Amino acid sequence: MPTTAITYIGGPTALLEYAGLRIVTDPTFDGPQTYSAPGTTTLVKTRGPGVSRTELGAVDLVLLSHHGHKDNLDYEGLELIAGGVPTFSTQQAATDLFGGSLIGLDDWESQEIGGLTVTAVPALHGPAGSEQRTGPVIGFVLEAPGEPTVYVSGDNASLPLVGQIGERFPDIDIALLFAGAARIPAVDAPLTLTSADAVTASRMLGAGIVVGLHTEDWQHFSESRDDLRAAFAGTGMLVLTPRGERVVLAER
Template identity: 25%
Template sequence: MTSMRHLHLDPLKRQPLLKDQTTPNEEDTTKLPVKKVHTDPQGSNNNEDASVYFIGTATTIIEWQGLRILTDPNFLHAGDHVHLGPGVTAQRKTNPAVDLHELPAIDCILLSHYHEDHFDQLVEKSLSRTFNIITTPHAKECLSGETKGDPFQSVHDLGFFESMILHIDRKDPSHAGGYGKVPVIKVTGMPGKHVPPGPLAMVNDLIKAVPPTNGWLIELGYSFTAPTGGDSGSIDTGYRIYISGDTLFVDELKEIPKRLKNEKIDLMLVHLGGTTIPSPSIPLLMVTMDAEQGLKLMQLMNPDVTIPIHYDDYNVFLSPLSDFKKKVDEEGWNKRVVYLDRGEQYEFKVPGN
């Protein structure tokens, strides 16, 4: 059994995200260009203290307690191309809500897999090599392996159901040397399959054209400091975010609610689009969920709120967002879905403080 790993992040002493940046600090005042704010469709008490900002494709910023997590960074523009496998390219159809160099200070990156539409070449060339990245074992090898010419030095890999605690190390005088609650974020790798089971998966295992992928469970909550200092090991989870990653609806996903033991998922970010290889005109292989599979995942996970992402940014998507909306409406789930356009933000409350 893998022991719990820990990563300490201080929003007041951040590492620079980009190679050409100076170290961000508490004076960073960069604001995201928020076009519209959404809240819980079931109603709001106007006490939201956390948010998800949608940049485009699978790129979001999750923010709570001053900590910002950037997911699957892709900042290419309309007309740019990415390489997705032998002989397979995709063209971006949209622009991101904000450019890479315009981001506010970020604390870590959560990378579901090593694919250019989730970690593009611009990002790879521009990022500071000491910046913290949490990702799959395969992506860690690609980013920091011995064959890498300019390796990343702070890559943390999580397999399925392996976890890491992100400690938010603000210098809070009320907790210094005493007993109390301190905010933490627990990140756990979740199962995902980018290639359907069967002969094609066996072939992919040999040629490694499509990389392995993770989903994620992000638990926002509080840890209890012991009277003598240190962490008591107990975490009070206030809010759970499940990110599907680039997966199909496969049997392995059914293990997730079993592991949660009826603990609810508050928010689900679902990767849709029905990505097809080599293209929608020649749909030989589907590698992400389409509308029907996305609805099945909602029914399996039963989240309070679902936000679809990764659905129209590249020309390899076969299943448009309108298909998902139709399925959701037909099955009566429409009151539990929030649709974000690029540049829009969903705000929510994390109980427990």
């Protein structure tokens, strides 16, 4: 069976090699800059990607947790999707982006591609009631015959939802968790998992392998990659993923 491997690119973005497919999570490939528009929260990107979009090579699938925030889909990320790469995201993204290759999924809806089954799972981008401000978000569970089951959290901050996902998928082997405890002035709570919550989520899922994403490169993260490592110290779960380097997660 193919090797499961990951290359951490930056922010929420990684290249996951799984079941023979090359899969990109929340594509952000812009250089450092400030994103500001009327009626939106200004976001500041502090570092560019470890692998540029042009260096990325072939991509078989994009998993886009949501499209409304530049720290999850930036201009270069849009260029990647516009090139016709099959993309799974929210129904709102499918409506707004009008992409023929973008398929909107509801919670618990599954789609197959290349022998891989992708199931959209619920996510909450902040505390209860924040949906009106932060918009719809989803995560993903990936399954393929003979392969480890993979959970990609997207910008989820809700442990109760993690519990629901664990009940539906009791055999999750690898968890890609968006942490960083993102914060904005308008919401007095983390919009993504804290480092401590990431540890709790991993244990709730029974995941033996954890990859931390979305912990650096943006000013609105209140916890760092070092904070995540400290929270997981002694657990043996967190895999170190040097920027731009391919790391094998599982071999069959």
